[in-house]
Amino acid sequence: MTGGERASGELEYPAWPPGLTDHTALPYGFWRIMHVADGRRSIERVAQAVGASEPQVRQVLTDVRRWLDRIAVREQPLTAETQEALRQALNSVVGPMGELMIDDALDDLPEDTALSALLTSLNTQLSEAHRQTLARLLRTRGIA
Structure with a gap:
């Protein structure tokens, strides 16, 4: 010491x-x-x-x-592993619609986007309760 x-x-x-x-x-x-x-x-x-x-x-x-x-x-780059973990978390919050939400968001974002940009895009489509649930799930998985 x-x-x-x-x-x-x-x-x-x-x-x-x-x-x-x-x-x-x-x-x-x-x-x-x-x-x-x-x-x-x-x-x-x-x-x-x-x-x-x-x-x-x-x-x-x-x-x-x-x-x-x-x-x-x-702010980390969006990797395939992070994207898959996000898909699983979002699907557990909103059901199969989560797949479509992520695909639509990714279509509107640059190829080398950060996790934060994808989360920001998704959060505009979610209710407050869904945002909080998703954030809690992601924190427990060490993602956000």
């Missing part, structure tokens, strides 16, 4: 994780903390600066890393 780390391995002086930029879409509550997490302030000082507890700051740091992981997964 080095001087700036705790037993959990989390840095005591939090900084932005790789992949986080000023343009990353994060909830306001995350940005409120990340704005002051500059690698020079301790967890305690970050918490004081934003009026949060240290456990809250630690949780946001963990949540931001998870958020970035999800973004990376969504």
